[in-house]
Amino acid sequence: MAPGGARRARRRVRGAPPAGAGARSAEDWWWDRLAPRGSGYHLLQSDSMLLVLPGPGPVRARAHRRAARRAQRLPPPGARAAAAKARPRPAAAPAPQQGPDPGWGDRIPLEILLQIFGLLVAADGPMPFLGRAARVCRRWHEAASQPALWHTVTLSPPLAGRSTKGGAKAEKKLLASLEWLMPSRFSQLQKLTLIHWKSQLHPVLKLVSESCPRLTFLKLSDCHGVTPDTLTMLARACPQLHSLDVQHSMVESTAVVSFLEEVGPRMRKLWLTYSPQTAAILGALLGSCCPQLQVLEVSTGISRYSTPLQLPVEALQKGCPQLQPGPCPQVLRLLNLMWLPKPSGRAVTPGPGFPSLQELCLAGSTCSFVSDEALSRLLRGSPNLRLLDLRGCARITPVGLHDLPCQELQQLHLGLYGTSDRLTLAKEGSxxxxxxxxxxxxxxxxxxxxxxxxxxxxxxAAFSGTPGGSHPALCSLNLRGTRVTASTVSSVISSCPGLLYLNLESCRCLPRGLKRAYRGLEEVQWCLEQLLTGPASAS
Known part of the structure; x- marks a missing residue:
């Protein structure tokens, strides 16, 4: 035998189990080989190694001994295979039929799914989310079909703004969908907005009157064909309807007047666009048609009218007194509208005022005829005023504002944007x-x-000496285009720790680089640091 072969044979003999160990398992052989009994060592088996440790080892599990004896009694593999072939195989039991897994969406309780959908609808509206969610599965379709989720809806034809023929076709197609959608979804609808309806507005409003008994708010934007019969039918069918917005829509004044007369005392909010027909609507309000009116807004449309609106202040105060303050504050807005108060005369007694008026907005970019005398007539008996917006009213003076009866004003807007009356302004009195x-x-x-x-x-300087040593409540200050100085600005920022907005654009007395708007507490504090450490020279 060759020397290499002899060494390999000796290596096999030395490493292989003895001949008498055939009846024992390889695990028992290695156990006795590495840690024989009586040697004072024991064998510990881990995941990837065998450890020989001193001391008596644990008693081997009975299962290991049983497995070794069972291996001795088993026949050889060939005999087992032959026996298995000779033994008849039993018929396989049919597997139970299992349907597809419905998924986690079907396992969510309906109540929890409604709460989740309600949060999404409150943030983004019901459409298009509910329409898409209804296609996921049956459970989601059931949840998305609940009328409680359809409380605020905006409907606009998909081809709005295009050709007349295409728009009419799109309105008819959407109307066909609404004929089955409204009875099943809109039974709890509260707020409805219709945009760009030209030819099918009357059928849509008829469906609303039949399917939406809980409607409280209706907005018609860029809609045509509103007739008196349509709005009167809607007012009778919806007993909770109290708000109407017809701004930028072609609505006859007789339709609005008929609606106001039908709604009567339950009318709360009204939005109008100024036109030659507005006087008829205001006439209905002056006749105490809606004594509980809380919000009245009249704005200017795209096509402005040069004739100013004659507003009888005292008659309006008597027609819409709102004597009992409610949860919604009384608001009067005449936005971007050229108007003037109707001359009172000597025989006219002062009006009762608006006792619960909290917001008055007379902002506009055109020539304003509002003076101190007109403002005092409007705010007579209004001690609860919180917001006063007089942007563009260049004829209002600080003396006239100081004489107003309101003592807790929170928002005051006197900015002038693009007016030509700047040279006639008072230079003192702020x-x-x-x-x-x-x-x-x-x-x-x-x-x-x-x-x-x-x-x-x-x-x-008034904001640095508030009574009681408390910090002022000022959080927004717009000084754009004024002659404010750096020392004055730094004093205001230091005295008002809650200041979050500061506009210093076009301030000629400030250093270069600081004439901009600052938003947020960090930017305002950065401005203060630059004013205190930077050069004081103005550019």
Whole structure:
């Protein structure tokens, strides 16, 4: 035998189990080989190694001994295979029929699914989410079909703004869908907005009157063909309807007047666009048609009318007194509208005012005829006013504002944007505004006002000496285009830790690089640091 072969044979003999160990398992052989009994060592088997440890080892499990004896009694593999072939095989039992897994969407309880859908609808509206969710599975279709989720809906034809023929076809197609959708989904509808309906508005409103008994708010934007019979039918079929918005729609004044007369005392909010027919609608309001009206807004459309609106202030106060303040504050807005109060005359007694008026907005970009005398007539008997927006009203003076009866004004907007009356403005008097409302004022807009540097310094100094040592509530300050100085701005920022918005654009007395708008507490504090550490020279 060759030397290499002899070494391999000896290696096999030395490493292989002895001949008498055929009846024992390989595990028993290695156990006795590495840690024989009486040697004072025991064998510990881990995941990837065998450890020889000193001391007596644990008693081997009975299962290992049973497995070794069972291996000795088993016949050889060939005999087992032959026996298995000779033994008859039993018929396989039919597998139970299992349907497809419905998935996690079907296992969510309907109540929880409704709450999840309700949160999404409150954030983004019911469409198109509910329409897409109804196609997922039967459970989601059942949840998306609940009328409680369809409380606010906006309907607009998909081809709005295109050719007349295509728009009419799209309206008919959408109307066919609404004929089955409204009875099954809109039974609890509360707010409805219709946009760009030209030819099928009457059938849609008829469906609404038949399927939406809980409707409270209706908005018609860029809609045509609104007749008196349509709105009157809607007012009778929806006993909870109290708000109507017909801005930028072609609606006959007789239709709105008929609606107001039918709704009567339950009318709360009304939005109009100024036109030659607005006087007829205001006439109905002056006749105490809607004594509980809380919000009245009249704005200017795209095609402006040069004739100013004659507003009888005292008659409006008597027709819409709102004597008992409700949960919704009374609001009067005449937006971007050229109007003037109707001359009172000597024989006209002062009106009762608006006792619960909290917001008055007379903002506009055109020539304004609002003066101190007109403002005092409007706000007579209005001690609860919180917001006063007079942007563009260049004829209002600080003295007239100081004489107003409101004592807790929170928002005051006096900015001038693109007006030509800037040269006739008063150059002093701003301290009369700030010292009166410094303890309650949260937003102040003096953009474009021509007050002098010293006048603004005295006015803004009111926020550094609030009563009781408490910090002022001012959080928004617009000084765009004014003559405010760097020392005045730094004093205001230091005295108002809650200031979150500061506009210093086009302020000629400030250093270069700081004339911009600051949003957020970090940017406002950065501005303060630059004013305190930077050069004080103005550009």
């Amino acid at each position: 301290p009369l505004l700030t010292w009166k409302w410094c303890h309650t004022l949260r937003e102040l807009d003096l953009s474009g006002q021509g007050f002098s540097e010293k006048d603004l310094e005295q006015a803004l």
